[in-house]
Amino acid sequence: MPDPTAPGPEYTMGYSPEFLQLLDRRNADTHAAYLLPHLRSGMRLLDFGCGPGTLTVGLAAAVHPGEVHGIDMEESQIEMARAAAVAGGHGNATFHVGNVYELPFEDDYFDVAHCHTVLTHVPDTDAALREVKRVLKPGGIVGSRELIVSSSFSEPAGEHFPEAWATFARLLTANGGHPEMGKELKRRLLKAGFIDIRATGSFDYFSSADDVAFLYAFIVDWFFMPRVIAAATQYGLATHEQFDQWRMEMDEWKEMAGAVGGLAFGEAIGVKP
Ligand SMILES: C[S@@+](CC[C@H](N)C(=O)[O-])C[C@H]1O[C@@H](n2cnc3c(N)ncnc32)[C@H](O)[C@@H]1O
DSSP, X not given: OOOTTSOOSOOTTOSOHHHHHHHTTOOHHXXXXXXXXXXXXXXXXXXXXXXXXXXXXHHHHHHTTSOEEEXXXXXXXXXXXXXXXXXXTOTTEXXXXXXXXBXXXXXXXXXXXXXXXXXXXXXXXXXXXXXXXXXXXXXXXXXXXXXXXXXXXXXXXXXXXXXXXXXHHHHHHHTTOOTTHHHHHHHXXXXXXXXXXXXXXXXXXXXXXXXXXXXXXXXXXXXTSHHHHHHHHHTTXXXXXXXXXXXXXXXXXXXXXXXXXXXXXXXXXXXXO
């Protein structure tokens, strides 16, 4: 098992307000729709890599009065998740700083283990899924929704911007992540020993004027922030000139009447035998 305390590759997205504005738009109804039909009142549910808890609180409502535990390796996220649970009156949700490689729960504890855009970032998928399987009861289900970067887009694409999406994928890979994890979920879950896999796909789609403005602001605020440009250029994935070119194309894109954008995701549910 990897040492969760060892210094490792950086978590690509970081915890800046620029990135958290994207997580703030997520909720269980929209981002865990594939899983909700499988949830029942009284189930005990784990949300690993819960971030600021915007999905976790909806999952807590779905299984109420069942116990919900959110885990994240970053303390600031756990503090935000606790605040969200208190604000929403979700007394059945508790949150812990912890690592998916070493979950602080006994064997066969949960009915459901959920994550959203986490396996995209966790370097050792096999070790993570082994640990998730350990804490699930036999018959318990795992559910995950993860990015497919190669199917994500801003359209009309511009001459150079597709290379920006490819650079984002390479940055994830350089940090130990898996930009195509959404497509890999079925085989990853099978390899980990889960059965009855149901794999589906969906988009976060940005089409209204407000959504396009949001996606533009998010890309400009996050992808063009100095930390991200420094990482991409230091890894040799892109040049400053390319970032300048991409930025000009994004500025043009946001003004186009036909502008749409999409983040592509794969989802999968599996059962612990
Ligand atoms: C992209 S965010 C997603 C947060 C939330 N699931 C959502 O979709 O809104 C990924 C989260 O996974 C957490 N994470 C990454 N690797 C982890 C690990 N090995 N153990 C626990 N949390 C991890 C990060 O700290 C981050 O909060």
